[in-house]
Amino acid sequence: MGGRGDHSSSIRSLDGTSAELAIVHTMDTVRIGVIGLGNMGSGHVKENIPKVARLKLGAVCDLVEQRLQTASEVPGFTSASELIHSGLVDAVLIATPHYGHTTIGIEALNAGLHVLVEKPISVHKADCQRLIASHTGKSVFAAMFNQRTDPHYLAIRNLIQSGELGEISRINWIITNWFRTATYYTSGGWRATWGGEGGGVLLNQCPHNLDLYQWLFGMPSRVRAFCQLGKFHDIEVEDAVTAYLEHPNGATGIFVTTTGEAPGTNRLEVVGDRGKVVYEDGRITFTRTTVSVKEFCATSSESFGAPTVWNCEIPVSGYGGQHLEVLRNFVDAILDGKPLIAPAQEGIHSVELANAMLYSSFTGQTMEIPIDAEAYETHLKELIRTSTHRKLVDNVGPQDLAGSVR
Secondary structure (H helix, E strand, O other): OOOOOOHHHHHHHHHHHHHHHHOOOOOOOOEEEOOOHHHHHHHHHHHOOOOOEEEEEEEEEEEEHHHHHHOOOOOOEEEHHHHHHOOOOOOEEEEOOHHHHHHHHHHHHOOEEEEEEEEOOOOHHHHHHHHHHHOOOOOOEEOOHHHHOOOOHHHHHHHHHHOOEEEEEEEEEEOOOOOHHHHHHOOOOOOOOOOOOOOOOOOOHHHHHHHHHHHHOOOOOOOEEEEEEEEOOOOOOOEEEEEEEEEOOEEEEEEEEEOOOOOOOOOEEEEOOOOOOOOOOOOEEEOOOOOOHHHHHHOOOOOOOOOOEHHHHHEEOOOOHHHHHHHHHHHHHHOOOOOOOOOOHHHHHHHHHHHHHHHHHHOOOOEOOOOOOOHHHHHHHHHHHHHHOOOOOOOOOOOOHHHOOO
């Protein structure tokens, strides 16, 4: 199907119409098309895009035609391909179910459009590689990792990169405030299925946390994880995860997450050679040792001595520009050449971490990083092929069939 109402005839009447629109358009404004008008896509259309200078909504797309009324003032499509090739947009924001991020992203990049993709950039590492390989560098390719704009994480990253915290030795992140009800999971047939979403909490709620983990601490070299499938909900994918990670320098990490715990916790604890940082309840505390812990351990004559410490609170206010800041940065990168907050190529790391945790749990083995992308893709296809789970769905629409599986 093509466009909506009067827009349909103008878009499809002559190929020259789109070409003429593209010629008339000058690049002092970015015309963006939003593909996928579910929770995230409709939020961008109604709340975020209107607030970004030099950004204009050019068209929208969703398989469910009624959703096009979210933006009735612009042309609407039920085909992502038709929007991409319409000549009405310079860029697209992809907010479809996860598998569509890869196929739609590749088509948009091949068409020369700038692309901003919601998290995760793909479901599995092999699709990430395919998507990234399609980017020639001639267009801007970004990911919606809005948590990178949070000044709390920026402050922690600065402590690490400046050397203030010293070499990292331990990371503990308990992130269990992702509570979701049964109603949430029955709101769409694609949710919490191997074929529709490719996973559960690791692929839906935690891509931001996994991105922040690797952004702050780098990629681990080994992962051993225990993922419980449908522990709290009637779903076939993971809703509770405990993972152990080892880093090349010997640092260890523990990552715990679930959508079935209330009240939840979000506590990040990082230990280095010069102390400990804790981020919880909007506060960052830094217990800083006055000397190197490693040096004190090796040279102190006291059997039960410990380095003296300074107790500091890192002054941070607010949570940054979030989605708006990423959108503004995307526009600035297109029009002014500004560096991206979150280049989409970096999105492969959070996907690989999620894949490694799931693969480790299924095989009962420790996964070496990098994982075998082809082997995991084969494993995921087998999960989809052999799935017998039948979930209740309150509102099944065409969007539930949108996730093409490679």
